[in-house]
Amino acid sequence: xxxxxxxxxxxxxxxxxxxxxxxxxxxxxxxxxxxxxxxxxxxxxxxxxxxxxxxxxxxxxxxxxxxxxxxxxxxxxxxxxxxxxxxxxxxxxxxxxxxxxxxxxxxxxxxxxxxxxxxxxxxxxxxxxxxxxxxxxxxxxxxxxxxxxxxxxxxxxxxxxxxxxxxxxxxxxxxxxxxxxxxxxxxxxxxxxxxxxxxxxxxxxxxxxxxxxxxxxxxxxxxxxx
Amino acid sequence: xxxxxxxxxxxxxxxxxxxxxxxxxxxxxxxxxxxxxxxxxxxxxxxxxxxxxxxxxxxxxxxxxxxxxxxxxxxxxxxxxxxxxxxxxxxxxxxxxxxxxxxxxxxxxxxxxxxxxxxxxxxxxxxxxxxxxxxxxxxxxxxxxxxxxxxxxxxxxxxxxxxxxxxxxxxxxxxxxxxxxxxxxxxxxxxxxxxxxxxxxxxxxxxxxxxxxxxxxxxxxxxxxxxxxxxxx
Numbered sequence: 001x002x003x004x005x006x007x008x009x010x011x012x013x014x015x016x017x018x019x020x021x022x023x024x025x026x027x028x029x030x031x032x033x034x035x036x037x038x039x040x041x042x043x044x045x046x047x048x049x050x051x052x053x054x055x056x057x058x059x060x061x062x063x064x065x066x067x068x069x070x071x072x073x074x075x076x077x078x079x080x081x082x083x084x085x086x087x088x089x090x091x092x093x094x095x096x097x098x099x100x101x102x103x104x105x106x107x108x109x110x111x112x113x114x115x116x117x118x119x120x121x122x123x124x125x126x127x128x129x130x131x132x133x134x135x136x137x138x139x140x141x142x143x144x145x146x147x148x149x150x151x152x153x154x155x156x157x158x159x160x161x162x163x164x165x166x167x168x169x170x171x172x173x174x175x176x177x178x179x180x181x182x183x184x185x186x187x188x189x190x191x192x193x194x195x196x197x198x199x200x201x202x203x204x205x206x207x208x209x210x211x212x213x214x215x216x217x218x219x220x221x222x223x224x225x226x
Numbered sequence: 227x228x229x230x231x232x233x234x235x236x237x238x239x240x241x242x243x244x245x246x247x248x249x250x251x252x253x254x255x256x257x258x259x260x261x262x263x264x265x266x267x268x269x270x271x272x273x274x275x276x277x278x279x280x281x282x283x284x285x286x287x288x289x290x291x292x293x294x295x296x297x298x299x300x301x302x303x304x305x306x307x308x309x310x311x312x313x314x315x316x317x318x319x320x321x322x323x324x325x326x327x328x329x330x331x332x333x334x335x336x337x338x339x340x341x342x343x344x345x346x347x348x349x350x351x352x353x354x355x356x357x358x359x360x361x362x363x364x365x366x367x368x369x370x371x372x373x374x375x376x377x378x379x380x381x382x383x384x385x386x387x388x389x390x391x392x393x394x395x396x397x398x399x400x401x402x403x404x405x406x407x408x409x410x411x412x413x414x415x416x417x418x419x420x421x422x423x424x425x426x427x428x429x430x431x432x433x434x435x436x437x438x439x440x441x442x443x444x445x446x447x448x449x450x451x452x453x454x455x456x457x458x459x
Contacts, residue, residue: 149383156376160366170363170380173356177390180398200397208390215386219379222300 004099007092011100016107018077025073026108033066033116037123055124056186060179062116063139064146064172067109071150072167074105075158088224098151098220105147113139131189134198138185141205145178145212152216155223174212181205229453233446240439247432254426262422274332276422280430281324282350288318288434289357289384296381299374308374309449311381312364313441315357317434322354345395352391356384370449 019026040058041051078084087097117139121128128135150171157167181201188197258276265272295311329347330340341347360380367373415423 152379152383156363156379159372159376160363162366166359166363166366169359170356173352173359173391174383174387176352177387177394180394184398204390204393204397211386211390212383215383219382222375222379225375 004093004096007090007096008099008103011087011092011097012103012107015074015077015101015104019104019108025070026111029066029069029108029112030115032069033062033112034119036062036065037116037120041123051124052126052190055120055126056183056190058124059120059186060142060182062120063113063142063182064175064179066112066116067143067146067150068168068171070108070112071105071147071154071171072157072164073108074101074151075154076163079158094221094224095217097224098217101155102147102151105151106143109143109147113143126190128190130192134195135186135189138182138189138202138205141202141209142178142182144209145205146175148209148213148216149174152220152223155220177208178205229446229450233443233450236439236446237443240436240443243432243439244436247429247436250425250429250432254422254429257425258422262418263416265419268336271332271335274328276426278325278328278332279423280426281321281328283427284430284434285318285321285325285350287431288314288321288438289353292318292357292360293381293385296378296385299378300382305370305374305449306446308370308378309445310438310442312361312377313438313445315360315381316441317437319354319357319361320437321430321434322350322357325350326354343395343398345392345398348395349388349392353384353388356380356387360384
């Protein structure tokens, strides 16, 4: 267990370090998120629908697209000069690669979300601070779901010639439950509804997290086998 | 027996089953249109039920079998299992197309709308899209070993996803007719209609088996051809 965690930590650290030095994926992911937030603002009739009404949807669509962009990067990085083979040659257990990538992706997607959230408040004029703690919890739970499935599927997508095309095609159906749950919960939180109103959706995303983190970790080895 | 011979034999058997099933389908049409009473509230539109429900059944059967074969493939690593899973997925997608086109045709006169984001509609739509993705993925992977493993992963993940999507949309809202045949109490469908539906279900299952066998044999033949070419060069 110790070696697994240590190996995973080093792999995650390596990815974060690469991102820290180049900042290309991060910068493009962030600009993309801001663009989506801004474009979605105009996807309504301003005389009939207020921006607050579409705010939860806009937030989650932005998160989904930004996450997808970041997840694509995770293994494309390893494809260049067959870097993945290098990692596979180390004595690190294969599951460490999954957990390492999972951790690095969580950091990457989480950071983009953390920066787009204040921008979202600024653009859409929504009172997030009433229930900020709960909102952060919902975002964290849904992000775990996005990243768990995304890490597995991006490892698969890079093995094809059309990685950028295959990942959204395969990933989006899996994002439906956390995405719909996230939108519903955000809408309720922004209205200041009580916690008892949130139970069902929270349980759904929680169950999704447990099921798909387990499944992705198990199936990841199958994807890496040569 | 060589691979090619066994594939030809399976293809022939599949063809016989398909022809029988198609004859059965014609009989079901005649029975549904001529000898089954018109439903009181829905009128003629209800007749599509005898095609829609069995097509949906075959699609879900096919996709479940793909999921089960995917697990089996990862366990036994037999390439024939992978070919069978792919054959089942392809046939399932075809049946899903029938289901997704007959559904709206019925929905327009009865619900007043071609499409609605109801639990069952949405989950089958996403299932359909996921399995189209499965087939696309198979198409872009060249190495049979990798193709088998990666598509098995999607098959298994897809099976796990279905209940979640269903629950998600159910919590969103639902409009689809409640089950009238597979429910805890006795089926509430009148006897004549039930017989028509059941025979149609049987015919569609047979159709699935016939298609699936032929598609599987085609996959085997393709493998055999590739092997021959590899030896020749």
